[in-house]
Structure formats: C-alpha cells, structure tokens
Amino acid sequence: MNKISTQEFIQQKFAEYYKQNLSSVQPPTSLDKREFAFLLFKERTMLRHKGFKTTEDFRESLLTVVPSDVYYSSAYYEKPEEEMDAKGWIGADLIFDIDADHIPTPCNKEHDTWTCKNCGMSGRGAKPEKCPKCAGQKFDDVSWPCDTCLASAKEETIKLIDVLDKDFGLSTREMNLAFSGHRGYHVHVENETVRTLDSIARKEIVDFMLGLGLEPTLHDFEKGESPKLEDAGWKGRIAKGTYEFLLTVTQEQLERVGLKKKTATQIIKQRERILESWEEKGPWKMLKGVGPDSWKKMIQQAINRQSVKIDTVVTTDVHRLIRLGNTLHGETGFLKTGVSISEIEGFDPFKHAVAFKHDTVKVDVSSAPQFRLGDYAYGPYKNEKVELPTAVSMLLLCKGTAKIVEETVHVQ
Amino acid sequence: MQKLDLKITELENPEYNRIVERAEKRIEEAVLYALVSDQTRNNEIEIPSFPIAIMIIAAANDGFLKRRYALAEAKRAYSLLKQENKSKLTEIAQVFNWKMKPLQAETTMPKTAPADFIMHFTDYLKNTGNLRESKWKLVNRTMLNGEVHVTRDEAARLLSEEVRAHIEKKLELKIGFTLPPMVIKRAETLKQLAQVKRGQIRQEEMPKETTIEAFPPCIRQLYNSAQTGRHISHIGRFALTSFLINSGMPVENVVECFRPASDFSERMTRYQVEHIAGDRGSRTRYIPPRCDTLRTHGVCPGMDEICRRGVRHPLTYYRKKLRLVKAETPATTARA
Numbered sequence: 001m002n003k004i005s006t007q008e009f010i011q012q013k014f015a016e017y018y019k020q021n022l023s024s025v026q027p028p029t030s031l032d033k034r035e036f037a038f039l040l041f042k043e044r045t046m047l048r049h050k051g052f053k054t055t056e057d058f059r060e061s062l063l064t065v066v067p068s069d070v071y072y073s074s075a076y077y078e079k080p081e082e083e084m085d086a087k088g089w090i091g092a093d094l095i096f097d098i099d100a101d102h103i104p105t106p107c108n109k110e111h112d113t114w115t116c117k118n119c120g121m122s123g124r125g126a127k128p129e130k131c132p133k134c135a136g137q138k139f140d141d142v143s144w145p146c147d148t149c150l151a152s153a154k155e156e157t158i159k160l161i162d163v164l165d166k167d168f169g170l171s172t173r174e175m176n177l178a179f180s181g182h183r184g185y186h187v188h189v190e191n192e193t194v195r196t197l198d199s200i201a202r203k204e205i206v207d208f209m210l211g212l213g214l215e216p217t218l219h220d221f222e223k224g225e226s227p228k229l230e231d232a233g234w235k236g237r238i239a240k241g242t243y244e245f246l247l248t249v250t251q252e253q254l255e256r257v258g259l260k261k262k263t264a265t266q267i268i269k270q271r272e273r274i275l276e277s278w279e280e281k282g283p284w285k286m287l288k289g290v291g292p293d294s295w296k297k298m299i300q301q302a303i304n305r306q307s308v309k310i311d312t313v314v315t316t317d318v319h320r321l322i323r324l325g326n327t328l329h330g331e332t333g334f335l336k337t338g339v340s341i342s343e344i345e346g347f348d349p350f351k352h353a354v355a356f357k358h359d360t361v362k363v364d365v366s367s368a369p370q371f372r373l374g375d376y377a378y379g380p381y382k383n384e385k386v387e388l389p390t391a392v393s394m395l396l397l398c399k400g401t402a403k404i405v406e407e408t409v410h411v412q
Numbered sequence: 413m414q415k416l417d418l419k420i421t422e423l424e425n426p427e428y429n430r431i432v433e434r435a436e437k438r439i440e441e442a443v444l445y446a447l448v449s450d451q452t453r454n455n456e457i458e459i460p461s462f463p464i465a466i467m468i469i470a471a472a473n474d475g476f477l478k479r480r481y482a483l484a485e486a487k488r489a490y491s492l493l494k495q496e497n498k499s500k501l502t503e504i505a506q507v508f509n510w511k512m513k514p515l516q517a518e519t520t521m522p523k524t525a526p527a528d529f530i531m532h533f534t535d536y537l538k539n540t541g542n543l544r545e546s547k548w549k550l551v552n553r554t555m556l557n558g559e560v561h562v563t564r565d566e567a568a569r570l571l572s573e574e575v576r577a578h579i580e581k582k583l584e585l586k587i588g589f590t591l592p593p594m595v596i597k598r599a600e601t602l603k604q605l606a607q608v609k610r611g612q613i614r615q616e617e618m619p620k621e622t623t624i625e626a627f628p629p630c631i632r633q634l635y636n637s638a639q640t641g642r643h644i645s646h647i648g649r650f651a652l653t654s655f656l657i658n659s660g661m662p663v664e665n666v667v668e669c670f671r672p673a674s675d676f677s678e679r680m681t682r683y684q685v686e687h688i689a690g691d692r693g694s695r696t697r698y699i700p701p702r703c704d705t706l707r708t709h710g711v712c713p714g715m716d717e718i719c720r721r722g723v724r725h726p727l728t729y730y731r732k733k734l735r736l737v738k739a740e741t742p743a744t745t746a747r748a
Contacts, residue, residue, distance in 0.1 A: 130642075167555050170558065197534060197538070201541060204549065206708055207704075207708055210708075212551065212708060218547055233554060233555055233556065313647065
C-alpha cells in the first residue's frame, strides 16, 4: 500500500476508464488531417501538434499518455504536426460553443465560489474584478455546473439549431450536437461548403446569431410590409421578440430602455390593443406619440431576447482546438457526450454524461454547494469526510474541492 | 495564349508591341486611378493584353500593385456585369461554381424585399468580406433555408468581387519561366509608379510619439485596464498591443503598459509584443482588428462622435483625432 496524491488517483481512474471503454472513443473524421492536443495531468501543459494516421495509433497514445483533456483541431491541415505557419490550412468545421459562462442565468451562478489569492477572502457568484478587501486581482475560482445553468444553455442550443436549420438550411445530419462535459453544448457543422469559410465570413455568421449590427429598417420596419409574427428569419424574430417583450413589460422597464414616461404610459395603457394588432398589421404605426425611435429601442430588446448567445471567439477561430467526443473532461470527470438533436429536450447531462458508474470512493471535501447527480442530491459539504458514488467523488476531486482519503486507496 | 499562338519569347517582337503597350496602359491607369477603361475596340489587342498585364504584375511582385490592379479590373467588371440580364448573370455565376439561381416570381416568399436571385450563403459570405455597407451584413439580409436574396445589381457587384479575388489569386502565382528583359524592365517601372502612388495614399505618416488623447474609446478603455492591472481578454490584448505598436510606441514601452497586471510575466509579454510587432515568427507586423470585429467580440464600448463619422478602424480614428488634438493643444505623450 502506497500513498497516492489526488491527482494521481484521478489519472488512475481516467486510465481505467479509457482501458475499459477504448472502442467508444472515436477519432474525428479525416483523422490524418487533424491536429491533436493533450492536456497533461502532471505538468499541466498542453502537448500540441500531435498527428495520427490511424485510429489504433490514436487510441494507443491515449492509453500511454492518459491526458486530463483531449482536444483536436476543428481545422484540416496538410501537415498537422508542423508548427502553425507550416501546417497548410485546408479548411475547418464550423463550430458553435454555448456555455453558461456567456449566458445570464436565473441562478446567478450562486453556486460558484472565488477566493482571493492575496488575502484569502472568498465569496459566492461570479468572481469580482477586484477583491473587495485587498483589491487583489488573482483568484482561485470554482464554477459548478448546475441544473439551471444547463437548462439555459440547452434553451440557447435549441435556438441555435433552429436558426441553423431554418435560416442556414443545414440539415440535422450535418450538425453534431454534444454536451461539453461541463457547463454547455457544442455544435459542429461538418460539410464541404462551410469548410473553406474564412474568419471574416464566420464573424458574419456570429453577428447573425447575436443579431449584431441588425438594422430594423433593412427588415422593412417602417416601410413596405412591416415585420409580422409569421415572417421568416430576423424579420419574424423582430416581430416575435417585440411581442414577447410587450406581453410582460412594465412601465419601469420601458423607461429603463430609454422611453419617455408619457410614451411608456401610453404603451402600458394600450397593451391589449397592441397585442391584438399582431393579427393584422402589427402595432408599428397605430399609436400616436410612439415614434420610430421608441420602437427601435423596443426592437433592440426584442433582438436581445431572440439572439443566440454563442461564444464569439470559438466560431471565428479557424484553428480552434476542441474537446473530442466521448473523452473525459478534466474539470468534472464527465464525458463530452453526443446528443441526438431530436432528443435534446430529454437529455440530462447529470445522468447521461456520467462516466464512472460503479463503486464508491471516500473523499475529504473542503467545500461544495448542494448539487444533483443522477437521481440524488448531494451536499452541501463543508470540511467533512464522506463516502460517495465514484462519479460524485470524481466531480469533487476534479473540481479541486476534495482530496482523496489516503487510507482507502490501494495500489499494487 | 496558346490559341493566339503567342510565345513569351516573342513578346519583344515589334509585332506585339501594341499588345504589350496596351497591357502597360491598363496597369498604369489602374495604379493611378484604380480604373481600367475601354481604350481600344480591337479585340486582338484588348484580349491578349489582359494576360500580358497579369504576367507583368506577377513579375513586379508588389503587393500594392497587385491589389490595386485587381480592384481596377473588378470595377470594370462591375460596370459591364451591371448591364447583363438575369440569365447571363446566372451563367457567369455558374462559371465560378456559385449556387445562384433566378428567383421565380411564384416562389418568391410573400412579403419580402424585392429580389432577383437566391444564392447560397457560403457564396454570399465569400464575396462580401470587403463590402462595408450595413446592407451587406448577413444579419440584414432575407435568408431562407441557406439562400440569400439579392437583386440583379447586387449579384453583379458580388460577381465583380469574385473577379477581384480571382485576379488576386492569379497574380500570386509564381512564374515558372524567365521573362524577356523588356517585360522585366517594364515591370520595374510600374513597380516604382506604384510605390509613388502608395506614398501619396499613405501621406499621413504616423507621428513618432503616441498621443493618448487621440485613442479611440475601445483602445482608451483597454489602455486604462492595462494601466490598472485589470483582466483583458485575449482579443483585447491583441487589439491594444497592435494598436500601440502601429501608433509608433517602441516595444519596450508597450511591454511596460502590461506591467501592472497581477500575473505579469515580462518574458511572455515581451515575446508576444515582439511577435505582434513583426520582430519574431512570421515577420509580419500585425494591425489591430477592424471596428466590426471588435464589436463582435464585445471589445467596443460604444461609439463616440468621431466613430460615428464613418470610422471603421481604430487607427483611422486615431489619425482623424490626432489632427483635432493637434489643432487644439500641445499633446501630452505616453510614458516613454
């Protein structure tokens, strides 16, 4: 019996997992054109510019290295193992990343914690810019995946798929959807026509998703056939978003988005009439004293509601390294799990992305909020030793909020 | 060229003098006015003068000359394409492998802006990268099922962009044979002409000292964040560094700007700054991203008066504001 560090324990578990499930780890299409990267457990550095010719070579390397995280390039290269300048870029899949970090969620990330590296002060929620006590700017932070965060991310993902389908005409066969293994979802679009789009073209796709730079007048606002609920594309989204906004908006909210008090009162008073007007021409021209400028401010709110909150950097980067499907996430011990688009509604990451399904492990938890895994709730924990199902312990260990209790570990 | 039975080595032959001269005129006009006008109706001269022009420019191997010539030819293409009918434009689009087809009256979605064609969004995006008007932004287009609606005139404009890209690509080709001395000489002369013209375009040389007062809002915010050691996103760091370098700040001082950061590493910062300045790696000096890119990544804090005057690049803002600042007060300069 030897002493073993928490990190060694995690790596050992990862090794066991990969050994038992090797055939489930599928390399990406065009394997020999991709760059691979392994994040190393011990050194915490990225082993980059790896290339493989065959699935067997790749899997063998996975078993030898046992990395904490496995990435591959969305790009296709002539020579994936060369330095960046000499790789010979051929093209890249179109990637979308939706992460709870980029979405305002109803839970306000209350489950996340931060600790100032300088003075040790700690708090809940997203980490502040400066420590309120010592103004330090370096923090240790722990972010938790929670049901609310992931439900928001799922909602955005469903919006994304809808836009890709209806506006961009991409079939669900060309889209690969996956749970990222932490707090969000990835959508990969693999087809010939998008492959050669450069970063500027991809930026336009990002702006389309965000509704950035959208000018209502170019969607016939104020002229011709004004936006209606049944219209396709952004024109229809302007109408739908405005309708939804007006459905619940309060006087204060209207004033906060920049409307004059009188205008706001007018809108609230006539709400019923406005909502009914959508059955015909819409409300754009029916209210006296509510001019184009006021409508544009409300339309901006509509755009914010209808936009898809994607990570802008991931989509525009044509050399992006992205986590490989069916590999373990080093921060959670969950799997990046493929999800069939028709089944996304029923997908439960805390059930379907669990990798370690057997046995229990005893851990010493410093602190953890209450969380759910599978059908049970765990925590909150504070400085206590608990014996938990392996997947739960692995999450705590990977998050760095628990240590392995040494006497329970047996190593030959 | 083969059809005309013209051999490279024969270019010096007086018989072909008129073709070579026409080629030279094409380039000259492009350099000076970004135009290629119809000079001669004689197709036997006009048609072969184009590949000869391409050859001369490829030989000159000057980036500005190449871009300028491609632009001029694209403008000419646009003026010609504008006059073509729908079926001809469809044919031309097919030559470039575009998925574009005329929009039938009955299949027009009700209540959408008038359009003559539908084209696949990838073809559309590949040819709008240089077009800045907001009507070209994909988010402002009618797009259904991957197909973007465009008018006949817009289709002509996009095809001319394709022509430009096509010519630029042609000009990048390495010439695998030796050109006659006469062609090389002409190429050299034109290269000099291009350099003079470029000098004129860039007459506003950047001053030696960096003037903080003239920073655009985005750079000012990034600069303040750096000075107070706040976290800056990757793209923000890139924008700030490349901006400072291009404003004439020495590498040494740019590195200093980042010192207040809590995780400052002099070695890493210097490496990255030198890379952006073109002292390392690919040897290209990077310029900051343009305004709309900064907007996409949330770096733009919102426009001010000067931004609204049609500014599309942080450095353009800087040059404009410099003039204003200089007119007002003697400027304070950044920590040297």
